[in-house]
Amino acid sequence: MYSFDIQRPTSVADAVAALGTDEAQPLGGGQTLIPTLKQRLAAPSVLVSLSAIAEMKGVCTMDDGRLSIGGGTTHATVAAEASSYPALAALAGNIGDPAVRSRGTIGGSLANNDPSACYPAAALASGATIVTNAREIPADDYFQGMFATALDEGEIITEVRFPVPEKGAYMKFEQPASRFALVGVFVAKFSDGVRVAVTGASEDGVFRWSEAEAALSSNFSADAVPAAPSGDGMISDLHGSGAYRAHLVGVMTKRAVAAAS
Amino acid sequence: MTNVTMTVNGKSVTREVKGNTLLSDFLREDLRLTGTHVGCDTSQCGACVVHVNGEAVKSCTMFAAEADGAEVGTIEGQANADGSLNVIQQAFQDHHGLQCGFCTPGMVMSAAALLKDNPKPSEAEIRDYLEGNICRCTGYHNIVKAIMAASGQDVPAVAAE
């Protein structure tokens, strides 16, 4: 690793101020960033740790029924405390392994927007709102392709607000070496329609599968899931071809609908 | 350089560390607690698992500066007060839960974290919890047996399916 200093502010305001300096970068749980630093793929001069900011941690239900999760909340805490949204709690409890879940945070996962990460599928399928120190960003505008998001330099995710669907489930076909999703599908059925978000498959990162949404909105059953999308534009690597991933999108969607019904 | 103060195995320690000092390096190099092993240094193998405020974490994927003010537990703090092996360690010995022993500190620390939250885990829960702890020798069955025994349960005839 290159050398850098670590600061541990205790409020969002102090963290934002610390991030205003050149080449400062936020540090969430470090489960992605520390390996990146070890490979010298990032060279911040200051890391601003978010782990001591109490106002960015915790899970609670808002007056309008949405579930609010602090941006610095660990996967383990979401797994234990998001019981009013079981599909989300289950997703968090199945990220990586227990030690990764003790440290990794929802804000770090969404900021990173790894094309195979689990939380982006939950946020997009739920129609969540990403709240930062500066603004509120609807999930539909937030994800902008592999590792790309609407966040500006130095902007931090302080909270994520999830509308809770009537029924929902996440099905992850695990890539056993990395423990990430080879393909993961999150299905959320709201009173006004169904949203389906797919992670791990597309070269453009997480996406909504609109054909499945339309079909499932009129008939919420596994039989209604349309034929799998085409393999064009799907990730193709040593773990699976684009066609294989496209096939898995169909299979995982059916499984998610079956689990949610 | 920053000053960090933490409690390690019940003793308060204060040291100056660099920003990029990993908790694993701090424990091994600064405190000479070399029971915490570094197998991969890429957050895959779990040999470096320690407890931070009671939770299992991979010490190769956390900075020492982030443990400022924390309670840290390592394998060196696991034995009973009289120096005898604790119930998990003894069960690993009794059930041949180790061969070369390289993964064992991480296995024991993960097992202790599991049993704290779930005192009577099923075989499936144990295997699931150990997903991030890799062992190149035992084939895992005897590790699972040891943890079943340490939690006071009958040891099943676990075998590869």
Ligand SMILES: Cc1cc2nc3c(=O)[nH]c(=O)nc-3n(C[C@H](O)[C@H](O)[C@H](O)COP(=O)(O)OP(=O)(O)OC[C@H]3O[C@@H](n4cnc5c(N)ncnc54)[C@H](O)[C@@H]3O)c2cc1C
């Ligand atoms: C062995 C292993 C298995 C894993 N398996 C899975 C899996 O199955 N599914 C999955 O989804 N993920 C998985 N992960 C990734 C894990 O979920 C990470 O925790 C997550 O991707 C990053 O979160 P973090 O809090 O650790 O962020 P960090 O690593 O600290 O940061 C990641 C990036 O986000 C930025 N950042 C951090 N917090 C914020 C914030 N609040 N606001 C703005 N920017 C921020 C950082 O500057 C950095 O660029 C795995 C990781 C490991 C090591």
Ligand code: FES
């Ligand atoms: S050395 Fe930390 S996970 Fe392998």
Ligand code: FES
């Ligand atoms: S006993 Fe050798 S790696 Fe587990």
